Amino acid sequence: MDKIRIVGGNELKGTIPISGAKNAALPLMIASLLTEEKLILENVPRLADVALLQRILGNHGVDITTNGKRNGDDPYAGQTLEIDARVIVDTVAPYELVSKMRASFWVVGPLLARMGVAKVSLPGGCAIGTRPVDFHLDALRALGADIEIDAGYVLAKAPRGLTGARIVFPKVSVGATHTALMAAALARGESVIENAAREPEIVDVADCLIKMGARIEGAGTSTIRIEGVPRLKAARHAVLPDRIETGTYAMATAMTGGDVMLAGARPDLLEDALETLRHAGAEIDVTNEGIRVRRNGAGILPVDVSTAPYPGFPTDLQAQLMALMTKAKGRSRITETIFENRFMHVQELARLGARIHLDGDTAVVEGVERLTGAPVMATDLRASVSLVIAGLAAEGETMVQRVYHLDRGFEKLEEKLSRCGAEIERISA
Numbered sequence: 001m002d003k004i005r006i007v008g009g010n011e012l013k014g015t016i017p018i019s020g021a022k023n024a025a026l027p028l029m030i031a032s033l034l035t036e037e038k039l040i041l042e043n044v045p046r047l048a049d050v051a052l053l054q055r056i057l058g059n060h061g062v063d064i065t066t067n068g069k070r071n072g073d074d075p076y077a078g079q080t081l082e083i084d085a086r087v088i089v090d091t092v093a094p095y096e097l098v099s100k101m102r103a104s105f106w107v108v109g110p111l112l113a114r115m116g117v118a119k120v121s122l123p124g125g126c127a128i129g130t131r132p133v134d135f136h137l138d139a140l141r142a143l144g145a146d147i148e149i150d151a152g153y154v155l156a157k158a159p160r161g162l163t164g165a166r167i168v169f170p171k172v173s174v175g176a177t178h179t180a181l182m183a184a185a186l187a188r189g190e191s192v193i194e195n196a197a198r199e200p201e202i203v204d205v206a207d208c209l210i211k212m213g214a215r216i217e218g219a220g221t222s223t224i225r226i227e228g229v230p231r232l233k234a235a236r237h238a239v240l241p242d243r244i245e246t247g248t249y250a251m252a253t254a255m256t257g258g259d260v261m262l263a264g265a266r267p268d269l270l271e272d273a274l275e276t277l278r279h280a281g282a283e284i285d286v287t288n289e290g291i292r293v294r295r296n297g298a299g300i301l302p303v304d305v306s307t308a309p310y311p312g313f314p315t316d317l318q319a320q321l322m323a324l325m326t327k328a329k330g331r332s333r334i335t336e337t338i339f340e341n342r343f344m345h346v347q348e349l350a351r352l353g354a355r356i357h358l359d360g361d362t363a364v365v366e367g368v369e370r371l372t373g374a375p376v377m378a379t380d381l382r383a384s385v386s387l388v389i390a391g392l393a394a395e396g397e398t399m400v401q402r403v404y405h406l407d408r409g410f411e412k413l414e415e416k417l418s419r420c421g422a423e424i425e426r427i428s429a
Helices: 022-034 048-059 102-115 134-142 174-184 200-211 243-256 271-279 315-325 346-351 381-393 404-409 413-418
Strands: 003-007 013-017 039-044 063-067 079-084 117-121 146-150 153-157 166-168 190-194 215-217 223-227 235-238 259-263 283-286 290-294 304-306 331-335 355-359 362-366 375-377 397-401 423-427
Touching: 003 381, 013 413, 022 039, 022 048, 022 079, 022 102, 022 174, 022 200, 048 063, 048 102, 048 404, 102 117, 102 134, 102 153, 102 174, 134 146, 134 153, 134 166, 134 174, 174 190, 174 200, 174 223, 200 215, 200 235, 243 259, 243 271, 243 290, 243 315, 243 381, 271 283, 271 315, 315 331, 315 346, 315 362, 315 381, 346 355, 346 375, 346 381, 381 397, 381 404, 381 413, 413 423
Parallel strands: 013 259, 039 235, 166 190, 304 331, 375 397
Antiparallel strands: 003 397, 003 423, 039 079, 063 079, 117 153, 146 153, 190 223, 215 223, 259 290, 283 290, 331 362, 355 362
């Protein structure tokens, strides 16, 4: 397996271009299953998860063309995918593919809505909690689907199509909201999703579906209304910038005391996280180019944060904030309310000299004067990048192992950081 080697101590200075959002690109690719016509997606990030989903969609018969770069194109510009799901040859999503990426389970909604049948393996993905699919299945049942679970597979049938319904989620779920939204787009009559997730990625998918001819109101609020249509058409859509990548590099800049322009970033997508960074001592300026982050001379100040569904502080930035707080001047408290196993990075940060005490769903972080480089092991996507952030500020060499986690969610991470002055390199196995 590849490793990433970091020699800490350099300030980050320069420009980091922000890629398209993984958490929007994946459901947008899956939405292509809803139409017989082409869906063209721009600004798609080059990530392991995107490549894997291309394989999964190809298994269903979807033809995907990736437009190559022309000479002179920005090497950090996102790729364009032309997705043609005109012919669905297989409505089965097998275990060997779905087990590698949890989001691929979401194909169940579009396959069922368009083809009237789907057989999809129960999912795998990051080991950060159980994240059951009950809400997804309850939403499909509400829309009239007959669902059984047999030998690790969900067998969903709706031979006469889906029918609009009122769907009330007992707890906010981004994945279940995606599933319900896509399935309801082709259902007969009106559907209402209550206690829907409000994440910007939900809005991005809804905007794309509207371009395809769907009738959707209220995306971005807790109540979404969908008037089903018989079919969806071709569309072109650009994936919104990745707010988690934005927050990650903002925290890396604050950690090293640098000055970085996050080009293409949208501040409206992560207001709570940016405000938290301001409280931690970073200067945040919004410009026409993006978001400029600086921390020149001032120390890192401790903050108390609880993760929450959007528009609260994102669980996907919790590990990165914890890395930043390891060098704060005082005690911080970080409470994780979304996933029960999302503190696996704590022991690895401790190997670098961090002082962190766990108290149930809260991590108490005592800031230290110095971190020291050490070999560390990535446990999941966001935890792995928290180790990179800590390594950038640690004295000496940090070697991050299992970096395939990073490749799932961060495009050209070493290149983006090294061009801003970080001493970081990938060591191939």
